[in-house]
Amino acid sequence: MSRISTTFTSASSTGRKLLIPFITAGDPVPEFTIPMMHEMVTAGADIIELGVPFSGPMADGPVIQRASERALEQGMSLRKVLKLVSGFREQDKNTPIVLMGYLNPVEAMGYQNFTEAAKSAGVDGVLTVDIPPEEAEEYVSLLKAREIDPIFLLAPNSSDERINKMDAVGNGYLYYVSLKGVTGAGHLDLTEVEKKIQQIKKFTKLPLGVGFGVKDAQTAKSIAQIADAVVVGSALISKIENNPNNLDKAKQEIVDLLASMRQAMDS
Amino acid sequence: MTEKYHMPDERGHFGPYGGMFVAETLMLPIQELNLAYQRFMKDPEFIAELDEDLQHYVGRPSPLYHAQRWSRELGGAQIYLKREDLNHTGAHKVNNTIGQALLAKRMGKTRIIAETGAGQHGVATATVAARLGLECVVYMGAVDVERQALNVYRMKLLGAKVVAVESGSKTLKDALNEALRDWVTNVDDTFYIIGTVAGPHPYPAMVRDFQTIIGREAKHQCKVLTGRSPDALVACVGGGSNAIGLFHPFIDDVDVKMYGVEAAGDGIETGRHSAPLCAGRPGVLHGNRTYLMEDDDGEIIETHSISAGLDYPGVGPEHAWLKDIGRAEYVNITDDEALQGFHALTQMEGIIPALESSHAMAYTMKLAPNMDKEQIIIVNLSGRGDKDMHTMAQREGIKI
Numbered sequence: 314m315s316r317i318s319t320t321f322t323s324a325s326s327t328g329r330k331l332l333i334p335f336i337t338a339g340d341p342v343p344e345f346t347i348p349m350m351h352e353m354v355t356a357g358a359d360i361i362e363l364g365v366p367f368s369g370p371m372a373d374g375p376v377i378q379r380a381s382e383r384a385l386e387q388g389m390s391l392r393k394v395l396k397l398v399s400g401f402r403e404q405d406k407n408t409p410i411v412l413m414g415y416l417n418p419v420e421a422m423g424y425q426n427f428t429e430a431a432k433s434a435g436v437d438g439v440l441t442v443d444i445p446p447e448e449a450e451e452y453v454s455l456l457k458a459r460e461i462d463p464i465f466l467l468a469p470n471s472s473d474e475r476i477n478k479m480d481a482v483g484n485g486y487l488y489y490v491s492l493k494g495v496t497g498a499g500h501l502d503l504t505e506v507e508k509k510i511q512q513i514k515k516f517t518k519l520p521l522g523v524g525f526g527v528k529d530a531q532t533a534k535s536i537a538q539i540a541d542a543v544v545v546g547s548a549l550i551s552k553i554e555n556n557p558n559n560l561d562k563a564k565q566e567i568v569d570l571l572a573s574m575r576q577a578m579d580s
Numbered sequence: 581m582t583e584k585y586h587m588p589d590e591r592g593h594f595g596p597y598g599g600m601f602v603a604e605t606l607m608l609p610i611q612e613l614n615l616a617y618q619r620f621m622k623d624p625e626f627i628a629e630l631d632e633d634l635q636h637y638v639g640r641p642s643p644l645y646h647a648q649r650w651s652r653e654l655g656g657a658q659i660y661l662k663r664e665d666l667n668h669t670g671a672h673k674v675n676n677t678i679g680q681a682l683l684a685k686r687m688g689k690t691r692i693i694a695e696t697g698a699g700q701h702g703v704a705t706a707t708v709a710a711r712l713g714l715e716c717v718v719y720m721g722a723v724d725v726e727r728q729a730l731n732v733y734r735m736k737l738l739g740a741k742v743v744a745v746e747s748g749s750k751t752l753k754d755a756l757n758e759a760l761r762d763w764v765t766n767v768d769d770t771f772y773i774i775g776t777v778a779g780p781h782p783y784p785a786m787v788r789d790f791q792t793i794i795g796r797e798a799k800h801q802c803k804v805l806t807g808r809s810p811d812a813l814v815a816c817v818g819g820g821s822n823a824i825g826l827f828h829p830f831i832d833d834v835d836v837k838m839y840g841v842e843a844a845g846d847g848i849e850t851g852r853h854s855a856p857l858c859a860g861r862p863g864v865l866h867g868n869r870t871y872l873m874e875d876d877d878g879e880i881i882e883t884h885s886i887s888a889g890l891d892y893p894g895v896g897p898e899h900a901w902l903k904d905i906g907r908a909e910y911v912n913i914t915d916d917e918a919l920q921g922f923h924a925l926t927q928m929e930g931i932i933p934a935l936e937s938s939h940a941m942a943y944t945m946k947l948a949p950n951m952d953k954e955q956i957i958i959v960n961l962s963g964r965g966d967k968d969m970h971t972m973a974q975r976e977g978i979k980i
């Protein structure tokens with residue numbers, strides 16, 4: 314069983330819901346990322362989603378787009394993200410890491426090279442935003458052969474048929490994008506989200522993470538009551554953006570927000 | 581090639597290229613669009629309405645003009661210009677926007693969005709939106725808003741809202757991303773009119789189908805005027821819509837050579853160009869697999885061309901396929917050569933071409949002299965040069 318599945322299984326035995334923070338690797342500088350990851354684990358993160366910056370981030374809102382741009386300006390690349398993961402693994406052998414990004418950097422590296430390098434760096438899951446299951450046969454089989462979980466998105470307008478398809482190709486968990494739009498957009502309609510989750514659960518036994526639009530402890534708590542995991546990204550990255558000249562403060566604000574979410578979810 | 585050319589497959593593949601590489605949030609909208617497009621392209625009423633508009637609003641058929649003086653001067657093949665510059669709004673772009681806007685209306689959408697680089701597609705979109713009374717938002721890179729002020733003003737006069745995109749390199753690729761983001765957020769009432777044969781399936785096939793009117797007319801006109809088929813076709817390639825529009829009806833006519841002309845900017849060897857087919861490699865961007873301008877890490881690199889309409893790091897997936905199977909040849913023309921083409925056509929024939937089209941003219945100047953006087957080249961004159969007066973004057977140090 315993968316590290317991701319183990320994490321979900323042991324949490325579900327105690328009724329604990331997972332907290333999954335997302336930050337963009339190398340934002341605002343490469344040195345920020347590894348210490349931030351360790352502190353997020355201390356603050357209550359169960360899995361870390363690490364964004365791989367890309368020059369054409371078509372599914373991301375302004376906050377994550379700018380994070381991507383800052384990281385690229387620092388020379389971040391898929392290969393360097395993998396180095397950061399190895400660096401994190403020197404001290405943390407347990408917390409699962411999911412890379413979230415776009416297909417082109419993976420294609421440039423080659424599926425074979427990328428999946429091998431990701432495995433040896435200690436990556437547990439890969440969410441490639443712009444590869445639908447129909448196009449992903451070779452990619453998914455290479456990932457699975459190396460025991461890396463391919464993670465797929467579901468959207469408010471995903472049909473039963475598509476949920477079935479994601480269930481068949483996905484591993485680890487499925488990620489439900491809780492609103493139409495891009496990352497960081499709008500706010501959530503919890504009744505709608507709950508209805509959709511019930512529909513999804515009819516077709517899959519995979520755990521379900523919910524993200525896009527989780528901004529504070531209260532929303533995190535509400536989502537935790539209806540899903541297996543809460544994903545939070547833009548709200549954390551805003552802290553980096555708001556404190557360009559004080560990264561310690563940014564780090565502290567991220568830790569505080571995560572800790573407040575953890576507490577609200579557990580209470 | 582004994583079997584008839586029939587591309588793409590039902591999921592939008594041209595061999596290894598094309599496809600639907602989008603986030604799950606966009607899957608349903610593009611599937612819905614695909615169904616509507618499949619249905620209406622077979623609907624005689626839709627086709628009749630489209631034909632009617634192309635005739636009376638766009639002014640089709642556009643002439644196929646024998647450039648006799650220029651042909652004589654070059655001393656080789658007879659050059660025929662397909663006059664897309666005479667269309668309403670001054671370029672081929674309107675063939676596509678008319679078609680997609682009619683589709684939007686049939687689908688009950690009330691809001692139109694588009695991306696634009698030079699502003700030609702933005703203007704063509706704002707034009708049809710005004711005519712149909714649809715709300716229109718055009719995304720344009722902040723850098724392009726700056727360099728194409730005249731077209732920004734035209735769009736505003738036509739009632740469109742122009743949004744300056746500040747992300748990334750602030751040019752066409754970023755405008756396209758921003759339009760896709762708008763679309764996922766507002767899919768219920770919004771139709772996204774993409775301006776070239778790029779994007780996820782069905783766009784490359786759909787935009788092509790609306791543009792093949794160019795090649796269908798040209799094929800017929802050439803027969804009527806000369807009694808025979810052309811020997812070669814020449815068109816500039818940005819995203820590739822005017823080129824595929826001319827080429828597609830001739831693909832099974834294997835004796836007709838096809839040349840797509842990319843922008844070499846300062847020269848391929850300088851790296852400052854927009855020629856993914858000549859100097860890029862396959863990758864995935866904006867929903868399809870195709871040749872891209874990218875670095876070793878798979879990051880998209882900035883492009884350069886004197887013509888904003890060719891300044892795009894990707895190219896339609898069908899061109900990638902035609903290149904790989906050797907059916908079309910892709911060549912490139914530098915900024916300086918394009919300027920020579922611009923002046924030649926202006927002085928020889930009294931026709932001022934768009935800078936994009938000037939790349940096709942410049943290649944024709946290389947090709948024609950090496951062919952016989954009995955041979956025929958059809959060159960796509962994709963647009964007129966009025967929009968480029970400022971760029972030209974600036975380049976030549978003249979104040980206007």
Ligand SMILES: Cc1ncc(COP(=O)(O)O)c(C=O)c1O
Nearest residue numbers: 818819820821822889936962963
């Ligand atoms: C006159 C003209 N020709 C050509 C192009 C390039 O587009 P495509 O390659 O899709 O025909 C443009 C784009 O703005 C244009 O305005």
